[in-house]
Amino acid sequence: MSIVVTAATGHLGNLVIDELLQRVPADQVVAVARNAAKAAPIADRGVEIRIADYNDPAALAQAFRTGDTVLLISGLEPNRRDQHQAVIAAAREAGVARIVYTSVLGGPEADFDLAADHIATEQAILDSGLPYTFLRNGWYHEVYTDQIAGQLEHGVVGSAGDGRIASAARRDFAAAAAVVLTGDGHEKTAYDLNGDTNYSLTEYAAELARQSGQEVAYSNLSPAEHAQVLIGAGLPEPVAQLFVGVDDAIGRGLLAGRGSDLSRLIGRPTTPIADSIAAALSSR
Numbered sequence: 001m002s003i004v005v006t007a008a009t010g011h012l013g014n015l016v017i018d019e020l021l022q023r024v025p026a027d028q029v030v031a032v033a034r035n036a037a038k039a040a041p042i043a044d045r046g047v048e049i050r051i052a053d054y055n056d057p058a059a060l061a062q063a064f065r066t067g068d069t070v071l072l073i074s075g076l077e078p079n080r081r082d083q084h085q086a087v088i089a090a091a092r093e094a095g096v097a098r099i100v101y102t103s104v105l106g107g108p109e110a111d112f113d114l115a116a117d118h119i120a121t122e123q124a125i126l127d128s129g130l131p132y133t134f135l136r137n138g139w140y141h142e143v144y145t146d147q148i149a150g151q152l153e154h155g156v157v158g159s160a161g162d163g164r165i166a167s168a169a170r171r172d173f174a175a176a177a178a179v180v181l182t183g184d185g186h187e188k189t190a191y192d193l194n195g196d197t198n199y200s201l202t203e204y205a206a207e208l209a210r211q212s213g214q215e216v217a218y219s220n221l222s223p224a225e226h227a228q229v230l231i232g233a234g235l236p237e238p239v240a241q242l243f244v245g246v247d248d249a250i251g252r253g254l255l256a257g258r259g260s261d262l263s264r265l266i267g268r269p270t271t272p273i274a275d276s277i278a279a280a281l282s283s284r
């Protein structure tokens with residue numbers, strides 16, 4: 001009866017493992033990864049590794065045991081909806097005690113294209129009859145702060161207008177996942193997880209300018225212009241359209257925040273965007 005974390009080798013997965021090891025002994029934690037070499041640093045911390053790709057039902061069948069609590073971290077590939085279904089089927093077959101899923105802020109109310117796979121996955125979990133917790137994660141600060149080099153050179157570009165973003169640091173979301181995985185009373189619950197405060201991309205650019213001492217402005221483009229910029233930067237057209245759809249959702253207030261579940265779960269305020277900008281600038 002372990003706590004099993006899928007996609008453990010990703011940014012969020014590594015942070016969840018780290019947060020779990022601050023709360024429970026390593027022999028209670030299992031990491032599922034598709035790449036053993038990438039999982040080696042996690043194994044070095046005393047965590048059992050089970051190798052399974054989301055595309056490999058036979059391997060997934062070996063990834064879970066009766067009574068496990070499973071964190072399904074959403075994938076990134078175009079067929080992730082089917083991949084998640086395969087994970088859920090394997091978890092159900094194994095008889096896990098609960099499945100925890102990293103979904104999207106707003107759940108079924110998130111009407112933009114990027115959210116559709118999350119809504120379908122929530123429904124698949126409900127249909128499975130497994131006890132569940134949905135972690136409806138808002139945006140990571142790192143979605144923006146990972147782009148700081150380009151932002152300092154070209155400015156901040158988007159089509160979100162004055163829409164506000166209640167993002168939080170990946171570490172905050174990881175801490176919430178660890179709390180929900182190790183604690184009681186989270187069954188049949190969906191948490192909307194977002195930062196305590198929100199900001200517009202104009203305010204984000206102003207804070208980056210203030211901290212860097214450089215001129216940085218936000219250029220608000222039309223959706224078509226925004227798509228062209230993203231395609232020009234190398235994104236395939238369908239992916240560019242997904243991001244334009246996200247900015248449209250931001251413009252309509254869908255990522256502006258839905259309460260304080262995140263700070264309540266982690267027992268502290270969420271990380272301010274200014275702190276994540278400072279961390280990103282100092283690691284350049």
Ligand SMILES: NC(=O)c1ccc[n+]([C@@H]2O[C@H](COP(=O)([O-])OP(=O)(O)OC[C@H]3O[C@@H](n4cnc5c(N)ncnc54)[C@H](OP(=O)(O)O)[C@@H]3O)[C@@H](O)[C@H]2O)c1
Pocket residue numbers: 007008009010011012013033034035038052053054055073074075076077083102137138139140143
């Ligand atoms: N809320 C947000 O702002 C936001 C932003 C970006 C992404 N996300 C979602 O949150 C998830 C976690 O974010 P992250 O920052 O940790 O992403 P990440 O660092 O790119 O990690 C993605 C993880 O998914 C694993 N994975 C992908 N395809 C897989 C497959 N077929 N089988 C098994 N594992 C697979 C990767 O394995 P490898 O390590 O082997 O590559 C990696 O561990 C993402 O996958 C995405 O669904 C949310």
